Amino acid sequence: GAGVSQTPSNKVTEKGKYVELRCDPISGHTALYWYRQSLGQGPEFLIYFQGTGAADDSGLPNDRFFAVRPEGSVSTLKIQRTERGDSAVYLCASSLTGDPNTGELFFGEGSRLTVL
Amino acid sequence: GNSVTQMEGPVTLSEEAFLTINCTYTATGYPSLFWYVQYPGEGLQLLLKATKADDKGSNKGFEATYRKETTSFHLEKGSVQVSDSAVYFCALATGGFKTIFGAGTRLFVKA
Numbered sequence: 747g748a749g750v751s752q753t754p755s756n757k758v759t760e761k762g763k764y765v766e767l768r769c770d771p772i773s774g775h776t777a778l779y780w781y782r783q784s785l786g787q788g789p790e791f792l793i794y795f796q797g798t799g800a801a802d803d804s805g806l807p808n809d810r811f812f813a814v815r816p817e818g819s820v821s822t823l824k825i826q827r828t829e830r831g832d833s834a835v836y837l838c839a840s841s842l843t844g845d846p847n848t849g850e851l852f853f854g855e856g857s858r859l860t861v862l
Numbered sequence: 863g864n865s866v867t868q869m870e871g872p873v874t875l876s877e878e879a880f881l882t883i884n885c886t887y888t889a890t891g892y893p894s895l896f897w898y899v900q901y902p903g904e905g906l907q908l909l910l911k912a913t914k915a916d917d918k919g920s921n922k923g924f925e926a927t928y929r930k931e932t933t934s935f936h937l938e939k940g941s942v943q944v945s946d947s948a949v950y951f952c953a954l955a956t957g958g959f960k961t962i963f964g965a966g967t968r969l970f971v972k973a
Binding site: 749750777779781789794801805839844845846847851852853855856 | 866894896903904905906907908913951953955959960961962963964965966
């Protein structure tokens, strides 16, 4: 497809379980971002990749959260020992340049995570 | 720190009414300012942007002017349509790669 693709669109899991969320960016976009959107809030930055490397992971809330992008395209956000407070919509975005001033962010529809 | 504050919703208007959604920001340096829109069932998409003071961004009949003196970037449209019903997010970027978003304002337009 032409846009950013995220899977699964919905994930329900139990507290303590491990979860992986996948993002397939627009072909050719070197910059990839993960954001988290809680109910009634705007997207909150988690991590930014330029190519294969995480240029900034300062938004990851704790060490239960980890993200990879091994070949510079698809990215996976991994959450260990999930907690109820992790419930949110996880958004992925990609960009041609990595600079929001010059390169538009293109967002996927998100993965809604519910931790019971 | 950098932040964005926008008016709480929901905002409910009749078709052809005038729309204003207020947005103010706090930032170090000289940020670029954005409005993103999220239509039902779709991902966020860029609506318009302005990269320096006094710039006006416009798209699809929407406009917003970058006002440095009042640190504002209010979104306006002269005549809304039912199809404009969506959630609108004001956002800023300060020369790095992070975009900081407001909490969003939901707009309902009635026929």
